[in-house]
Amino acid sequence: MSYRQARHDVPLVYEEYSDDINTNIKFNEYLPKDIIRQAPPNIPRLCERDMVKHFTQLSQMNFGVDSGFYPLGSCTMKYNPKINEEMASLPDACMLHPHQPDSQIQGTLQIMYELQNMLAHITGMHSMSLQPAAGAHGEFTGMLVARAFHEDNGQKRDQVVLPDTSHGTNPASAAMAGYDIVTIPSKEGRVDLDALAAAVSERTAAFMLTNPNTLGIFESDVTEIAKIVHGVGGLLYYDGANMNAIMGKTSPGKMGFDIVHLNLHKTFSTPHGGGGPGAGPVGVVEKLADFLPIPIAAKKGEQYHLDYDRPKSIGKVHGFHGNWGVLLRAYTYILSEGGNGLTEATEMAVLNSNYLRQKVEKYLEIPYPGLRKHEFVASGSALKKNGVKTLDVAKRLIDHGFHPPTVYFPHLVEESIMIEPTETESKATLDAFAAALEKVVGESPEVLHNAPTCASVRRLNETDAAKNLILSYRDYLAFKAR
Amino acid sequence: MAQQSDKEQMLAALNMKSTEELFGDIPKGVRSEITEIQNGLCEPATRSRISSLLARNRPAGKMSSFLGGGSYDFYIPSAVKSVTGRSEFLTSYTPYQPETSQGLLQVLFEYQSMMCELTGMDVVNNSLYDYSTGLGEAALMASRLKPGKVFLIPETISWPRFSVLQNYCKGPGISLVKYRYDRKTGLTDIADFKSKLSGDVFGALVETPNCLGVLESQVDEIRQALGDRILVAGVNALSLAAVRPPGDYGADIMISEGQMFGNPTNFGGPMLGIMGCKKTHVRKMPGRVIGLTDDIEGRRAYCMTLQTREQHIRREKATSNICSNEALTTVATASYLALRGGSGLRETAFYTMKKSRELAKAISAVKGCKAPVFSGSYFNEFVASFPVPAETLIEKMSEKGVLPGVEMALDGMEKNLLVAVTDRITDADIKKYAQVLKEVVQ
Numbered sequence: 065m066s067y068r069q070a071r072h073d074v075p076l077v078y079e080e081y082s083d084d085i086n087t088n089i090k091f092n093e094y095l096p097k098d099i100i101r102q103a104p105p106n107i108p109r110l111c112e113r114d115m116v117k118h119f120t121q122l123s124q125m126n127f128g129v130d131s132g133f134y135p136l137g138s139c140t141m142k143y144n145p146k147i148n149e150e151m152a153s154l155p156d157a158c159m160l161h162p163h164q165p166d167s168q169i170q171g172t173l174q175i176m177y178e179l180q181n182m183l184a185h186i187t188g189m190h191s192m193s194l195q196p197a198a199g200a201h202g203e204f205t206g207m208l209v210a211r212a213f214h215e216d217n218g219q220k221r222d223q224v225v226l227p228d229t230s231h232g233t234n235p236a237s238a239a240m241a242g243y244d245i246v247t248i249p250s251k252e253g254r255v256d257l258d259a260l261a262a263a264v265s266e267r268t269a270a271f272m273l274t275n276p277n278t279l280g281i282f283e284s285d286v287t288e289i290a291k292i293v294h295g296v297g298g299l300l301y302y303d304g305a306n307m308n309a310i311m312g313k314t315s316p317g318k319m320g321f322d323i324v325h326l327n328l329h330k331t332f333s334t335p336h337g338g339g340g341p342g343a344g345p346v347g348v349v350e351k352l353a354d355f356l357p358i359p360i361a362a363k364k365g366e367q368y369h370l371d372y373d374r375p376k377s378i379g380k381v382h383g384f385h386g387n388w389g390v391l392l393r394a395y396t397y398i399l400s401e402g403g404n405g406l407t408e409a410t411e412m413a414v415l416n417s418n419y420l421r422q423k424v425e426k427y428l429e430i431p432y433p434g435l436r437k438h439e440f441v442a443s444g445s446a447l448k449k450n451g452v453k454t455l456d457v458a459k460r461l462i463d464h465g466f467h468p469p470t471v472y473f474p475h476l477v478e479e480s481i482m483i484e485p486t487e488t489e490s491k492a493t494l495d496a497f498a499a500a501l502e503k504v505v506g507e508s509p510e511v512l513h514n515a516p517t518c519a520s521v522r523r524l525n526e527t528d529a530a531k532n533l534i535l536s537y538r539d540y541l542a543f544k545a546r
Numbered sequence: 547m548a549q550q551s552d553k554e555q556m557l558a559a560l561n562m563k564s565t566e567e568l569f570g571d572i573p574k575g576v577r578s579e580i581t582e583i584q585n586g587l588c589e590p591a592t593r594s595r596i597s598s599l600l601a602r603n604r605p606a607g608k609m610s611s612f613l614g615g616g617s618y619d620f621y622i623p624s625a626v627k628s629v630t631g632r633s634e635f636l637t638s639y640t641p642y643q644p645e646t647s648q649g650l651l652q653v654l655f656e657y658q659s660m661m662c663e664l665t666g667m668d669v670v671n672n673s674l675y676d677y678s679t680g681l682g683e684a685a686l687m688a689s690r691l692k693p694g695k696v697f698l699i700p701e702t703i704s705w706p707r708f709s710v711l712q713n714y715c716k717g718p719g720i721s722l723v724k725y726r727y728d729r730k731t732g733l734t735d736i737a738d739f740k741s742k743l744s745g746d747v748f749g750a751l752v753e754t755p756n757c758l759g760v761l762e763s764q765v766d767e768i769r770q771a772l773g774d775r776i777l778v779a780g781v782n783a784l785s786l787a788a789v790r791p792p793g794d795y796g797a798d799i800m801i802s803e804g805q806m807f808g809n810p811t812n813f814g815g816p817m818l819g820i821m822g823c824k825k826t827h828v829r830k831m832p833g834r835v836i837g838l839t840d841d842i843e844g845r846r847a848y849c850m851t852l853q854t855r856e857q858h859i860r861r862e863k864a865t866s867n868i869c870s871n872e873a874l875t876t877v878a879t880a881s882y883l884a885l886r887g888g889s890g891l892r893e894t895a896f897y898t899m900k901k902s903r904e905l906a907k908a909i910s911a912v913k914g915c916k917a918p919v920f921s922g923s924y925f926n927e928f929v930a931s932f933p934v935p936a937e938t939l940i941e942k943m944s945e946k947g948v949l950p951g952v953e954m955a956l957d958g959m960e961k962n963l964l965v966a967v968t969d970r971i972t973d974a975d976i977k978k979y980a981q982v983l984k985e986v987v988q
């Protein structure tokens with residue numbers, strides 16, 4: 065094994081540096097005494113050299129897609145071309161202020177307008193809003209649109225139905241929009257049509273689904289599903305986190321969905337930034353278009369403008385116009401891929417996934433037969449007899465130089481290991497990962513329990529973290545003084 | 547992506563002839579293609595297409611810009627850009643596996659630590675999307691902490707913030723009631739505030755500065771009037787270098803915007819929603835939180851904690867639906883704060899306060915113009931009034947390279963602008979503002 069992550073001892077900024085610069089600044093010239101802050105904020109001041117060293121050393125203890133294979137299922141950790149970054153940092157893009165008049169932002173409005181159209185076409189929707197800042201934010205927006213639509217029709221629907229394989233954000237978003245959640249069990253890894261038919265009623269506002277589902281299985285009964293949901297007057301919601309699996313092959317619109325959100329930070333190749341920012345545009349069919357957030361980029365003659373004149377709109381879901389920096393990266397990606405490239409990306413994502421699955425199933429159980437789309441879910445349950453858990457396998461993969469897959473989601477599969485290789489990885493990488501995983505599965509429980517040994521730290525006492533709740537340097541000092 | 551030969555080998559391993567077979571599970575009736583997007587461009591062509599589209603913009607950052615209203619163009623040190631450009635941060639995701647993500651986790655922990663000091667709050671979470679969504683989350687959190695259905699908000703609140711808040715309040719059916727501001731000072735009308743404290747009020751938002759730029763001087767009185775109801779303070783983060791922080795006057799929840807700390811204005815996104823609270827409320831708080839612990843060898847280490855509040859565990863019972871957040875902007879902010887330090891923040895705060903007062907004076911010297919309009923004290927932003935409609939002023943002044951401020955949506959303020967000053971504003975910019983203003987109003 066040759067992998068070794070950097071292991072620097074980097075003290076907290078507070079431990080190594082201080083702020084001893086006495087600026088002699090007084091605010092009483094400008095502010096009344098009783099609103100002036102008494103003690104200056106206790107934040108250390110690093111010179112540029114030390115600041116860059118501190119953060120550079122920390123970055124070396126962090127694994128990103130650029131560092132290596134990152135098959136984190138459901139998250140589409142594909143390599144993002146560098147030109148996307150460069151375009152987004154052009155002064156003509158990032159020095160724009162959100163309160164500038166339309167006449168000064170024509171380039172941006174044109175890009176937003178074209179992006180709306182491109183995403184609407186790819187998803188088979190009528191209209192798009194680019195405002196939501198992430199996937200979950202898009203779900204919440206979509207649920208508010210559904211609510212406004214039903215209310216406009218004089219209907220009070222109070223339930224959202226979803227399968228037990230759905231991502232946690234789905235029920236959380238629907239609940240935030242005020243809905244009661246009805247979870248239906250899956251059957252052989254797919255939506256159980258009978259359970260769905262039994263669950264929906266005139267109380268159903270929407271059914272939320274991702275297709276392929278979180279097991280990576282395409283819901284071939286999607287037309288039946290749409291019929292059942294539409295039959296009771298409900299809307300069909302598409303969680304676009306898995307759009308990477310179907311671009312150019314089918315579309316949510318074609319499958320009968322009414323509302324879609326996309327995760328531009330997944331399918332459309334914008335970096336995940338350690339957890340964000342992302343962007344979660346929402347698309348809808350024509351009958352819902354009036355309810356989308358305002359404003360929307362629009363075109364009149366040769367001029368573009370932000371259209372606020374949409375009286376049925378739900379209003380705003382973000383203080384400004386969403387994550388423009390992310391939108392521009394996605395636009396750059398779509399231009400450079402083109403319709404053909406997006407379709408090929410899907411083909412390769414699905415080929416890579418099925419190829420890897422065919423290797424992994426030689427030594428790990430992969431429940432439910434048949435094709436997979438862009439990801440697959442294996443089970444580590446057979447290892448339990450040796451006292452080994454999926455978590456141990458994940459930790460050991462770190463020692464082999466790989467980021468672990470998503471684990472313990474979806475809950476339907478016991479000891480689940482959710483692997484999404486993405487289209488940007490080569491066969492050589494997949495072979496190396498498959499070999500490493502096979503080796504790990506065969507290693508002694510002792511080695512696995514001990515892993516990782518090659519990362520910057522060993523396994524963490526996570527329960528202590530929740531028990532002691534040290535959430536700042538101030539807490540840490542208090543804890544040490546105890 | 548794979549070479550052609552790799553592709554063939556992989557297909558062969560699957561006993562397939564073409565990738566088409568991989569999609570055999572998608573029924574014919576729902577198949578579709580991408581027909582309306584042109585074929586991909588090579589990198590040079592992509593670059594020239596994007597650059598020429600963007601060249602149609604006239605970015606505020608290249609003019610004398612006095613725009614604020616929630617997004618502020620403070621100078622971004624090159625060293626901060628070099629930190630956010632580190633691909634180990636840029637291309638990683640949520641640190642679900644802490645052992646291989648210690649670098650990011652420590653940065654996020656340091657962000658929390660510094661932000662707690664700046665705001666005086668016990669706990670600060672690791673980012674919401676922006677101020678407005680943070681406000682929505684704060685209202686939901688407050689309603690989980692205390693019974694009641696009414697949340698009080700200032701009449702001065704900007705329309706976008708209000709609209710977002712309304713959307714977050716639809717689910718639980720929270721009603722929003724506005725309390726008045728004093729027309730002369732721009733401060734909270736305390737009598738009106740108190741008169742609205744019915745039994746059904748679970749909390750109130752106080753913005754300081756408010757959307758008129760006025761710093762609230764009656765926070766202690768408001769805190770007292772609220773009793774054990776929840777006080778949500780919405781603050782300008784940089785102002786806290788000079789002004790009493792919300793922890794100091796007993797705010798239960800604090801929200802703010804961190805974009806100004808090392809992040810470009812970027813047409814309004816990505817932003818950085820900052821949220822803090824009292825430690826007693828932490829289990830009801832939305833968003834990600836990083837905790838300090840150790841590894842099995844006793845090395846200090848960091849991990850996400852209190853995950854049992856989050857959607858991936860608690861689903862519909864979670865404190866929020868948030869998953870992806872604005873992590874990279876917290877990295878920018880952490881490095882910015884470390885570079886400035888407490889004293890550097892005070893210098894920046896002082897500079898912008900000084901320059902904004904010089905600007906106000908210069909505006910008032912022009913016939914028919916007045917700044918600030920309100921007598922309450924302000925930080926770096928104030929309302930100015932002019933003898934011409936705001937829209938005309940913006941159009942005419944920006945022709946000459948000056949963006950004079952943001953239009954106001956409040957009734958009767960058609961001839962007013964909200965004017966902001968950042969550390970990028972020089973004496974020359976102020977001079978230019980006054981001169982162009984004079985030309986336009988005459």
Ligand SMILES: Cc1ncc(COP(=O)(O)O)c(C=O)c1O
Nearest residue numbers: 138198199200231233305869870
């Ligand atoms: C299936 C699925 N749905 C929704 C989401 C939520 O997206 P975001 O993290 O952008 O809010 C995710 C992301 O993890 C996901 O994997």
